[in-house]
Amino acid sequence: MYFFNLLLLNLFPVIFSKKIIKWYETNKRHLPWRETNDPYKIWLSEIILQQTRIDQGLDYYLKFIKHYPNIKSLAAASETEVLKQWQGLGYYTRARNLHLTAKYITEKLDGRFPDIYDEIIGLKGIGEYTAAAISSIAFNQSYPVVDGNVLRFFSRYFGIKTDIKSHETKKVILNRAESLIDKKQPGTFNQAVMEFGALHCIPANPKCPECIFKKNCYAFTNKIVDKLPLSINKVKQRKRHFNYLIFLRKLKNGKVTYLKQRTENDIWKNLYDFPLVESKTKILLSGARKIIEKQFGIPLNHSSVAGSKEFKHILTHQIIHARFFIIDLPKKQKVLSMNSDIKNKWVEVNADTISKFPIPRLIDRYLKENNIFEG
Ligand code: SF4
Missing domain, CATH: 1.10.340.30 (Hypothetical protein; domain 2)
Structure with a gap:
């Protein structure tokens, strides 16, 4: 035996x-x-x-x-x-x-x-x-x-x-x-x-x-x-609030906006997204207006800001709550009046060029639902 x-x-x-x-x-x-x-x-x-x-x-x-x-x-x-x-x-x-x-x-x-x-x-x-x-x-x-x-x-x-x-x-x-x-x-x-x-x-x-x-x-x-299998440790997900600023400027040939390459050691490294302000909690339109005026030096009395609905984006270790704020720049508002340090890292894009840049799926989702270059 x-x-x-x-x-x-x-x-x-x-x-x-x-x-x-x-x-x-x-x-x-x-x-x-x-x-x-x-x-x-x-x-x-x-x-x-x-x-x-x-x-x-x-x-x-x-x-x-x-x-x-x-x-x-x-x-x-x-x-x-x-x-x-x-x-x-x-x-x-x-x-x-x-x-x-x-x-x-x-x-x-x-x-x-x-x-x-x-x-x-x-x-x-x-x-x-x-x-x-x-x-x-x-x-x-x-x-x-x-x-x-x-x-x-x-x-x-x-x-x-x-x-x-x-x-x-x-x-x-x-x-x-x-x-x-x-x-x-x-x-x-x-x-x-x-x-x-x-x-x-x-x-x-x-x-x-x-x-x-x-x-x-x-x-x-x-x-x-x-x-089975036995799974004990649940992955902890960190909550983040992303406030994207879409600065739109009307030119003769249509509208342009700005993308910024993500060079920091963070998610989506080297991809492009819109200028971003991260906050600890959700920001309302009034809060966004203050940031735009103070941090970016854009006088808002001649321009309008519109906020989007919240976009939830789930990653393995993070949940991103994103809102997009569209800022119509006044005709004569020059981008150079923004902080030059920030300006250097931005790229100007229009409806034709934006698709050439690698962007996170969250931004892609937003753009598919909203034609920001229209009107
Ligand atoms: S190996 Fe998987 S599928 Fe096959 S009897 Fe066991 S549990 Fe069921």
């Missing part, structure tokens, strides 16, 4: 991996980055798919590959162009790092994507997960990947009852994945476990009755599927 159990234990990884790969071959979604082993395309897809749904990520992936079919073309683009292509995806650090790394590979590595895990993980913007994904999928090396889908699937299957967000839990699950990975086809195995979590062992109402693993699944056999 002892030897029989030992044999079963040794065979378990083989049985598990055969089962999941078979499931994958039948059920996988056909996606362009699964039809290639080009490390650039796999890297790009992995970066795009962090924090992004596949249907949304696919459009961006296709757009990126069209604009930048290889590392060299991505490296040759300007950061503003890359951010523009990324616009709407969020987590813009990903795009900046992608661009920096493409430049580094082109300039320092002769355009060759490294094929050694330790070198891959040394690249900017590439962590353990992405390095393992590239190493296994592009170079057939045996490094397990653990994303949110694998964490959920394995925590249920193995009955791991510790906080899913903790470092310890991730380590335990990584060790499990390491012991199960198919060494002959690690890339396929990794994609199979991720896909199984994404399509079958889903967060709400996983497909347990028809699951190929239900006989040995701890959560299913113990009727605690709805209790």
Whole structure:
């Protein structure tokens, strides 16, 4: 009996991996980055798919590959162009790092994507997960990947009852994945476990009755599927109040306004938005008028200010409450009379040029609902 159990234990990884790969071959979604082993395309897809749904990520992936079919073309683009292509995806650090790394590979590595895990993980913007994904999928090396889908699937299957967000839990699950990975086809195995979590062992109402693993699944056999994975620490979201000032000036050829590049170490770094005043609480029109007069030196007796409704924008760690105040600058009011320091960082845009700048989704939403250049 002892030897029989030992044999079963040794065979378990083989049985598990055969089962999941078979499931994958039948059920996988056909996606362009699964039809290639080009490390650039796999890297790009992995970066795009962090924090992004596949249907949304696919459009961006296709757009990126069209604009930048290889590392060299991505490296040759300007950061503003890359951010523009990324616009709407969020987590813009990903795009900046992608661009920096493409430049580094082109300039320092002769355009060759490294094929050694330790070198891959040394690249900017590439962590353990992405390095393992590239190493296994592009170079057939045996490094397990653990994303949110694998964490959920394995925590249920193995009955791991510790906080899913903790470092310890991730380590335990990584060790499990390491012991199960198919060494002959690690890339396929990794994609199979991720896909199984994404399509079958889903967060709400996983497909347990028809699951190929239900006989040995701890959560299913113990009727605690709805209790796992265990999530203890809720992410704390910081509330912020953004008051955007849209200074509009009528010229012969139409209206112009000003954008400002976000150079500070904050959300949306290097993207463009309108001149912004952040406040601790909500600001009313009267408060905005005072700011415009005092901080920007615009006399308001000859001009009008109109406030928008509040726009709520939710990020992982922050909730932005934004209001937009349109200020019609009097005809002879020169922009130079504003604080010159501030003026230097502003760019003048009209209806035709505004779309060339990378802007946060919040600004895009506002502009789509309000044609500020009209009238
Ligand atoms: S039985 Fe249910 S909980 Fe267990 S692995 Fe299958 S889908 Fe997930």
